[in-house]
Amino acid sequence: MKATRGSSRGRTRDWYFWRIGLIILACSAVYYLPVLAHIVGWTSAEEILNRFHDFYGIDFFALVFFAPVVYAAYTVGITYTLAVAMLSMVLLLPYALTLEGSPSTVFRPTSFAIILSAVGAVVAMLKKSDEQGQRSTEELQCLYEIGRLVESSGSVDDFVYAVTDAIPHLMRRHGEIRVRVSVRDRVFEPPGFSESVDTASEDMIGGGGTFGRFDIQPVNSALDSGTQRHLARILAERISSGIRAIELQRSLDGYYEQLEEMVEKRTRDLEETQERLVRSERLAAVGELASGVGHEIRNPLNVIRNCVYLLKITLDGKADGEIVRTLDILDQQVDSANWIVSDLLDFTRLSPPVQSRIDLNQLVTERLSGVTVPEAVMVTTDTCRDFPEVLVDSEQVGRAIVNIISNAIQAMKNSGELMVNTGVDGNFGWIRFEDSGCGIPEEALGKIFEPLYTTKPKGIGLGLAITKRLVEQNDGSIEVESQVSRGTVFTIKLPLTERES
Known part of the structure; x- marks a missing residue:
């Protein structure tokens, strides 16, 4: 590849020299037209042509030598332009020496060569200045585009891929080029890029050290080594700053996400703490109520029960059906009142759990068998095999299981299907109760575990509150999902004991 690029640039410059030579040859032929006319004996033409060599003191034929000088200035640079001007002076000199044979005539071609040199130098410098201006503008546009790619790229890889593709298109005035970017252990290069002595390289520095390298390689381009190094330096600096900016932004995004997570966690913790505080206040109120009136209510209830009992004995066989039904209703309502008082006292006087290793599947089976299930309710169980033991208070957890099953049967209005499943999730065992009852409205889901x-229509709202306390006292948790008219799912999670190896 290197030999091809070098030979191509060499052929281009040789072609320029051939053109300059042909232009000089043509200009010499024009300049020496009077001599040619003299050689062929065309006297009248010779006289006319000689007049243009000194037309009011101006040698018009000599002006044609501006052509090769200006062409050289545009194509091969100021050094070769001066050489062409000197060659033009040499070509002018023989004819000047023939004019009147005066040695002073040497001054004319010499001064003209100086003028040619000056004109050529000015043209070459103007051309170079214009090219430098255009290249500088192109470089600024390229740097701007790289900055735009920094903002639009989501990652370092996207940015570097875009840069290696965009730079050759943005630097067309510098000729056809290829670029390669190495970032740490990754290399981004276009097809056809190969190692070459023509490649200019620059380290990309940032974060206290070198993290990559930028390479620029000319392809059929006349870029000199100084320009290549200049481009490599400014582009490497811009690309490295872009990579650092993207990495910094990603770090900031990561810190921002972590901060958001921390704030959300702290907010949740505060909400949970506030919720526990509110619950504690409510529990305290319920406790005061239970301890203050629990015994006071039970005493008159017992009196009423005793009176009903005595009336039944006294009126045995003598009372009509309406009186008997009234006494039965009184007896039932006394039982309901006693249950409410018991719930209040139980809720405020839950004893600490006495935990032991138990088989959760067996506990579920035992408690389920102790519940009266209506004939229209179908209960199905699917317990996990090889279920590890859980570390809980079997009485408290058993009571929680019974409460949920009883609620499910009531929600199905004594008709439907109840599915009870067990399983393992990480360090927790779970029991899942799914009923086909009426469901719980969404606005009520967050309140069902609140006391009262x-x-x-019946009850004081302590059943699920007691269930939640029983589960949480055993380091477990309870979750609920529900859809109105489709049913409710309660899930109890309890900690497993360590598996034995």
Whole structure:
């Protein structure tokens, strides 16, 4: 590849020299037209042509030598332009020496050569200045585009891929080029890029050290080594700053996400703490109520029960059906009142759990068998095989299981299907109760575990509150999902004991 590029540039410059030589040859032929006319004996033409060599003191034929000088200035640079001007002086000199044979005539071609040199130098410098201006503008546009790519790229890889593709298109005035970017252990290069002595390289520095390299390689381009190094330096600096900016932005995004997560976690913790505080206040209120009136209510209830009992004995066989039904209703309502008082006292006087290793599948089976299930309710179980033991208070967890099953049966209005499953999730075992009952409205889901909250016409709203406390006292948790008219799912999670090896 190197030999091809070098020979191509060499052929281009040789072609320029051939053109300059042909132009000089043509200019010499024009300049020496009077001599040619004299050689062929064309006297009248010779006289006319000689007049143009000194037309009011101006040698018009000599002006044609501006052509090769200006062409050389545009194509091969100021050094060769001066050489062409000197060659033009040499070509002018023989004819000047023939004019009147005066040695002073040497001054005319010499001064003209100086003028040619000056004109050529000015043209070459103007051309070079114009090219430098255009290249500088192109470089600024390229640097601007790299900055735009920094903003639009989502990652370092996207940015570097875009840069290696964009730079050759943005630097067309510098000729056809290829670029390669190495970032740490990754290399981004276009097809056809190969190692060459024509490649200019520049380290990309940032973060206290070198993290990559930028390479620029000319392809059929006349870029000199100084220009290549200049381009490599400014582009390497811009690309390295872009990579650092992207990496810094990604770091900031990561810190921002972590900060958001921390804030969300702290907010959740505060909300949970506030919720526990509110619950504690409610529990304290319920406790005061239970301890203050629990025994006071039970005493008159016992009196009423005793009176009903005595009336039944006294009126045995003598009372009509309406009186008997009334006494039965009184007896039932006394039982309901006693249950409410018991719930209040149980809720405020839950004893600490006495934890032991138990088989959760067996506990579920035992408690399920102790619940009266209506004939219209179908209960199915699917327990996990080889279920590891859980570390809980079997009485408290058993009571929680019974409460949820009872609620499910009530929600199905004594008709439907209840599915009870067990399984393992990480360090927790779970029990899942899924019923086909009426479901719980979405606005009520967040309140069902609150003390004294109920959606039932009967009850005071302590059943699920007690269930939640029983589960949480055993280091577990309870979750609920529900859809109105489709049913409810309660899931209890309890900690497993360590698996034995």
